[in-house]
Amino acid sequence: MLSYVLCLVLFAIGIYCLLVKKNLIKKIVGLGIMEYAINLFFILLGYRSGGEAPILSKGAVGNNFVDPLPQALILTSIVIGLGVTALMVAIAVRLYEKYRTFDINEIRRLKG
């Protein structure tokens, strides 16, 4: 149970960092923390203490398999996270070229 609580604390740290920090790079790091908290949560869902790898073979008992589904999902989710982070970093670099700063307070030409 404690691991789930810690996982949600990690999620909260990530979302705090993403919303409150003023530096674009710190925001990107915050997004990473948040995504990995969710990934960890999924892995915890499938975890069994003392479980075996879920491979059916001769002689395998197969009554304490780890759930493989969340692991397969998280593989996809990590790839998606990579795509989003790469796009975010690319946009941050282009923003730096335009504004010469990473500070979100100075990047505000849009209003209304």
Place this chain on the structure above:
Amino acid sequence: MLPIFVIIPLGCAFLIPIVSKIREGLAQILANFGAALLLLFSVMSISWLKSGLQVYYVGGWRPPFGICMVLDGMTVLMLLVVNIIGCLTLVYSIDYIRRYTSPTLYYTLFCLLLAGLNGVVISGDLFNLFVFLEITSIASYALVAFGTEAEDLEASFKYLVLGSIASTLILLGIGMLLGSVSTLNMADISRSLSTSSSKNIILYCLALFIMGFGLKVALVPFHAWLPDAHPAAPAPMSAMLSGVVIKTIGVYALARVLFNIIGFNPTISSILTWMGIISMSVGVLLAIGQWDFKRLLAYHSISQIGYVIFGLGLGTPLGIMGGLFHLFNHSLFKSLLFLNAGAVEYSTGNRQLNKLNGLSKEMPVTSTTSLIASLSIAGIPPLCGFWSKLIIIIAAFQANNPVGAIVCIMVAMVTLASFLKVQKYAFIRRTEEVVSGVKEVPLSMVLAMVVLAILCVLVGIFAIPFLNTVIKPAAEALLNGLNYAGLILRE
């Protein structure tokens, strides 16, 4: 036949960078050809539905173990919305996108966007829905920043941050559901949830899904990104974002989760109706003071989506039909208006309404089509917007929600005022300044706008047959509620 809706655009997205190495012009031909094919298939899918709900098992694995794709009434409606607007905006792009560098990348991203949107609509599995939703989101973040001006990048970054939070909340919700029922097939989840004893987990997931999809729809407490992101994109992309993307990854996904998985109940009904009422009034009040043409339209999107959510939230058959009909109509006239704004910007290089100089002489087609779209969004009979608003208002009175009905009527009036302002400043008013060099936009842009305007009129005139063939099956699919599970798992 169902996977073709994902295979065609995904294949195009893969092939476009390759064929454009051979000849630059092939990219747009391939993209337009793919979109036209998709449109053809989505019109044909209306007749596929006659033989009942269709399920495709990926790799032959039956649910709940395998992944499945489902075609029901709601899917057909959304496929029509996605592919009509997708095809026409691609036609519009032929001439419009010449102003940007690297059109190949634009067409690749656009096809990827279409693949994501069709995938979201057709998927029968919650995790696949999430994956396609992320494909859509990533393509739209990139397309918002496509102009790479300072404002575009800023808007895109804002959209990225809020969009990622939304996706993460949705994924957390899916994780919670997976943890409690150990399955991801939508039909199977809904069956397991209806028999499970713990109702708390459902409430928790409900909160996560409403926050997540609410951010994607841009309902009012979550709307901050939309007025920046939608105007910053190139005009065809704005039309796609306002006309299709917020509906597919927002309204459709939310409706599917709430009606077919969790099950509709009075709590959800009151949440949705109140969010709808707040969105429509706040959106229109923020819109009326805007002078930037596209920004004004973006605020109106928030307001009109409020109608859709309100109609769905009423939960009565008439209310859901009205909401879905308004969803279809809004995709027609809002994309048309964004294309008009793009045409005005293309010809004059300016989209501030108070700096425009009555363009009705110089740009007759743009002016006429935008008049049709404006009257349509304001709800003037016999154009399409009138019927859907009328149905929603009647449904609100029937469902004992007179407050909502009155707000609907007031918002429609303010919308009319706001669009009269657009017409006056952009097209009718003539100032003393001499205009030179402003002329009508090229053929492909004119063609797309005219077709959309004709559709607005036709859907308005033939509202009753259209309601019976397309909207009614869609509303039935949602009203079927938890029986959806039985329909899929029995086969």
